[in-house]
Amino acid sequence: MKYLSKRAASMDSVGTDCRELKRTYDECFNKWFSEKFLKGVTEDPCTALFKVYQDCVKKAIREKNLNLEEIETDVLGTEREKQPPPTT
Amino acid sequence: MVKFMTASSVFKFTWDQVASGMWQRYPNPNSKHVLTEDVLSRRIEDQKLVSLRILTKTNKIPKWGERFVGQNKNILIIEESVVDPKEKTFTTYTRNVGLQKVLLTASITSHNLQFFSISVAGLAKLKSWALPHLLLVALGFSRWDQVPLL
Numbered sequence: 001m002k003y004l005s006k007r008a009a010s011m012d013s014v015g016t017d018c019r020e021l022k023r024t025y026d027e028c029f030n031k032w033f034s035e036k037f038l039k040g041v042t043e044d045p046c047t048a049l050f051k052v053y054q055d056c057v058k059k060a061i062r063e064k065n066l067n068l069e070e071i072e073t074d075v076l077g078t079e080r081e082k083q084p085p086p087t088t
Numbered sequence: 089m090v091k092f093m094t095a096s097s098v099f100k101f102t103w104d105q106v107a108s109g110m111w112q113r114y115p116n117p118n119s120k121h122v123l124t125e126d127v128l129s130r131r132i133e134d135q136k137l138v139s140l141r142i143l144t145k146t147n148k149i150p151k152w153g154e155r156f157v158g159q160n161k162n163i164l165i166i167e168e169s170v171v172d173p174k175e176k177t178f179t180t181y182t183r184n185v186g187l188q189k190v191l192l193t194a195s196i197t198s199h200n201l202q203f204f205s206i207s208v209a210g211l212a213k214l215k216s217w218a219l220p221h222l223l224l225v226a227l228g229f230s231r232w233d234q235v236p237l238l
Contacts, residue, residue, distance in 0.1 A: 009115050013124055013125075013126050018126070033107075033108060034108040037171075038104050038107060038108070039173075042135055044130075044132065054128065054129070057126045057127075058128070066164060066185075071185060074140075074168060075168060075181050
């Protein structure tokens with residue numbers, strides 16, 4: 001399955017201003033993922049686009065007072081994965 | 089009280105198709121309750137792609153439940169994933185942030201090899217009230233997100 005064409009509907013971002021940045025990044029990522037990464041090429045050409053998009057998302061998260069620290073905590077691959085989630 | 093659930097399905101697509109499709113599930117008409125989807129971090133580690141995504145979903149509470157959780161509020165979902173193109177595995181760990189005192193779910197899914205099997209383990213942990221306890225479990229499972237693949 002090829003990545004979706006540019007005419008496909010785009011998904012909203014948590015930051016309303018980030019939507020276009022997200023769309024641009026997703027197009028780059030989906031193309032690289034299916035055409036390169038799955039065939040063993042790990043060099044990611046979308047990092048610059050991702051940085052801009054990521055900065056926008058982090059700003060939106062802070063503005064909405066969401067818990068960025070809890071969000072960014074890795075669980076998969078750690079001991080916490082095998083535990084029931086904490087009820088903090 | 090803890091509930092554990094597993095489910096598996098077989099889909100007739102190549103692993104590459106499913107792996108690519110995992111990033112393109114939204115928007116879709118079967119998941120209108122998913123409001124936003126963002127990638128927060130992504131890196132390559134040992135030839136594998138490690139990503140962190142955040143999604144927000146609606147969280148419709150029936151009237152009787154509002155006094156336990158407040159009115160309808162969107163809920164934040166975190167999805168960590170590791171894609172290994174050599175082993176052909178796509179593993180995700182999904183959990184909700186917020187409402188953890190009332191209803192907590194975490195799921196681990198893995199898609200591997202050519203016959204994609206999806207195993208879903210759901211874990212719900214609730215406070216120990218009597219009847220509302222059981223009804224909240226029913227509510228939680230009736231809203232369990234069916235992963236739309238393609």
